[in-house]
Amino acid sequence: MGKILAINGSYRENGITDQAVEEIAQAVEAAGAEVEVVLLRKQVIEFCLNCRECTQRAGEAPGACVLRDGMEELINRIERADGYILAAPTNFGSATALFKRFMERLIVYAYWPWEKNSPAYRKAKAARKRSILVSSCAAPGILGRLMYGTHKQLKMTSAVIGADVVGTLFIGLIAKDPHRALPDRHRRKIRRLVKKLL
């Protein structure tokens, strides 16, 4: 069975996103697969410079970034993984800035020479992997998923690294007290999602 990489863009220790990712990770392990959780808040990842050095050379392998920081090892982990859990809370209608900073650095997955108007994603024709998307917000989950950019951003992240989305967990109505526990119905949904991921 494969190796699953979780990338979590929440700022908060043991907040709702951490709890959801942890629950998914446990379900993945219980099913006999390996899981690795990366907390973006603990990584040293600089902002993309938009220099596009990494996009100039063709090929399926990610381009080389001019910045030498935590992203180098994270790209290696992304390459080695067979599936992904991509998670970010919704702040001001979008994935957190922490997640967006990571996301912009994924431009290494684009072949985009200067003469082209738009990029071609290196993994577009690669063997597809699978992903689960996780987000949280104060608004009802269904509204959050439709109204905010978060779901689109997580989906785009998945596409760029070469994975098809097999399920989404959008946890709403969770910001009315500081230490909300993950509701049981989401725990049940997680068990269903993990079966699709593995």
Ligand SMILES: Cc1cc2nc3c(=O)[nH]c(=O)nc-3n(C[C@H](O)[C@H](O)[C@H](O)COP(=O)(O)O)c2cc1C
């Ligand atoms: C700066 C900030 C902006 C937020 N913006 C929104 C928003 O636009 N819509 C929404 O429904 N919730 C919003 N929220 C609530 C967060 O989505 C919620 O606190 C978060 O999902 C909890 O995730 P966590 O427990 O992993 O930190 C915001 C919270 C903060 C602190």
